[in-house]
Amino acid sequence: MAERSFQAIILAAGKGTRMQSAVPKVLHKVAGRSMLGHVIETAQQCRCDHLAVVVGPGMETVATETGRLAPAAALFIQTEQLGTADAVLAARDAIAAHPGDVIVLYADTPLIRSETIGRLRAALDGGAAVAVLGFTAADPTGYGRLLTATDGDLLAIREHRDASEAERRVTLCNSGVLAFRCPDLLDLLRQIGNANSKGEYYLTDAIEIARARGLRCAVVACAEDEVLGINARDQLAGAEAIYQRRRRTQAMAQGATLIAPETVWFSFDTRIGRDVVIEPNVFFGPGVTVEDGAEIKANCHIEGARIGTNARIGPFARLRPGADLAADVHIGNFVEVKNVAMGRGAKANHLAYLGDGAVGAKANIGAGTIFCNYDGFTKSKTVIGDGAFVGSNSSLVAPLRIGAGAYVGSGSVITKDVPDDALSLERSVQETRDGWAGKFRTLMSKRKAAKAK
Numbered sequence: 002m003a004e005r006s007f008q009a010i011i012l013a014a015g016k017g018t019r020m021q022s023a024v025p026k027v028l029h030k031v032a033g034r035s036m037l038g039h040v041i042e043t044a045q046q047c048r049c050d051h052l053a054v055v056v057g058p059g060m061e062t063v064a065t066e067t068g069r070l071a072p073a074a075a076l077f078i079q080t081e082q083l084g085t086a087d088a089v090l091a092a093r094d095a096i097a098a099h100p101g102d103v104i105v106l107y108a109d110t111p112l113i114r115s116e117t118i119g120r121l122r123a124a125l126d127g128g129a130a131v132a133v134l135g136f137t138a139a140d141p142t143g144y145g146r147l148l149t150a151t152d153g154d155l156l157a158i159r160e161h162r163d164a165s166e167a168e169r170r171v172t173l174c175n176s177g178v179l180a181f182r183c184p185d186l187l188d189l190l191r192q193i194g195n196a197n198s199k200g201e202y203y204l205t206d207a208i209e210i211a212r213a214r215g216l217r218c219a220v221v222a223c224a225e226d227e228v229l230g231i232n233a234r235d236q237l238a239g240a241e242a243i244y245q246r247r248r249r250t251q252a253m254a255q256g257a258t259l260i261a262p263e264t265v266w267f268s269f270d271t272r273i274g275r276d277v278v279i280e281p282n283v284f285f286g287p288g289v290t291v292e293d294g295a296e297i298k299a300n301c302h303i304e305g306a307r308i309g310t311n312a313r314i315g316p317f318a319r320l321r322p323g324a325d326l327a328a329d330v331h332i333g334n335f336v337e338v339k340n341v342a343m344g345r346g347a348k349a350n351h352l353a354y355l356g357d358g359a360v361g362a363k364a365n366i367g368a369g370t371i372f373c374n375y376d377g378f379t380k381s382k383t384v385i386g387d388g389a390f391v392g393s394n395s396s397l398v399a400p401l402r403i404g405a406g407a408y409v410g411s412g413s414v415i416t417k418d419v420p421d422d423a424l425s426l427e428r429s430v431q432e433t434r435d436g437w438a439g440k441f442r443t444l445m446s447k448r449k450a451a452k453a454k
């Protein structure tokens with residue numbers, strides 16, 4: 002028998018007015034990735050065969066993000082916000098095209114885990130036609146309540162506004178995530194009306210309709226913080242906090258030492274090896290890999306970078322996209338590296354800007370060195386050979402090549418290539434006048450005394 006198809010429908014049509022933003026709500030980011038991106042990723046992790054995303058009219062940027070992350074996803078536009086059932090029906094063509102299991106996810110509920118979706122599918126395998134993801138709410142106000150029978154079967158979902166006093170005392174709530182294995186699902190959804198206090202088509206009415214058709218409905222429970230819905234920026238920050246806690250725990254479980262975990266900020270895609278030590282106040286933007294044994298000292302900002310095995314970074318270092326550091330590289334305080342590959346054991350220990358180029362293995366870049374990579378129009382490269390030594394406070398004007406083993410004298414402005422093993426320096430001749438300072442002080446003291454009379 003062919004595998005039953007599994008389709009996720011992600012609802013993203015809500016305007017998100019409470020975000021007070023020009024950007025659609027679901028494109029706001031948690032750990033460097035849009036909320037929509039998180040939900041798409043989770044759907045992909047649990048191997049959905051088909052993905053449909055329902056957006057509102059004029060949400061081109063949401064469509065673009067969907068296309069970028071899931072090129073095969075089908076996009077549907079819900080012309081009017083008539084409720085969650087209407088939103089799902091906006092994807093009716095996708096449901097008709099792929100009869101099988103369907104799961105409805107909200108793009109503004111980004112923390113749901115693929116294991117949890119797996120548990121919903123298991124409930125379908127266990128004979129439920131509808132499985133609803135529920136949670137016990139600390140404060141259930143506003144949520145739909147899950148009304149269950151003594152045997153645990155789900156009888157109905159009652160929206161807060163339509164609930165009786167007794168029903169409102171129920172704390173088991175609807176997360177909004179529903180999985181269906183219904184024969185004739187489209188027909189069931191079309192049966193949902195809008196005779197309720199909001200005049201909306203409630204997806205939650207599917208429960209009573211399914212039961213009337215003799216189908217069983219089940220509840221799968223999860224923790225409240227997994228189904229936090231984001232409507233405003235304080236909730237976005239709350240989701241960020243939950244996500245960061247997860248990532249820190251994960252990094253530690255995989256063998257990294259975080260001295261003050263609550264001060265380290267990961268991106269959705271940060272990769273951390275074993276025996277990595279991360280000191281307090283480190284921020285990872287997207288695209289960072291930290292290999293085994295590397296040490297990141299306090300107060301570093303790192304994005305789009307690879308940090309090689311046993312490398313040492315910081316304190317107070319900034320690694321920008323394209324910083325590709327091989328094993329044993331040392332980057333010290335107030336050093337910025339962008340789009341530079343550094344070979345094994347290369348060092349830039351203090352106060353430098355290395356932008357666009359390459360630094361050979363074991364090369365040493367002195368304090369205050371600047372790669373002058375930009376002339377206002379184009380960016381050019383500085384290439385430094387293995388074992389070269391660049392003296393402090395040197396300006397290296399790109400395009401420039403400094404040979405292997407070469408020396409650059411401190412304080413030089415280097416504009417021409419330096420051959421292997423040569424010394425280049427560019428500075429005016431030092432003048433020294435013996436005894437000058439003593440004479441100067443005597444002269445100035447006499448002048449001061451004369452003035453005071």
Ligand code: UD1
Binds near residue numbers: 015055082158
């Ligand atoms: C919904 C559930 C409620 C549940 C709560 C969990 C219904 C009727 N109610 O209520 O039981 O406790 O979520 O947060 O389903 N959306 C559309 N198009 C629409 C309406 C909604 O795309 O026409 C999307 C929204 O963007 C949002 C999601 O569906 O992502 C939920 O819609 P919302 O109106 O916030 O539902 P709630 O009233 O919170």
Ligand code: CA
Binds near residue numbers: 412427
């Ligand atoms: Ca000079």
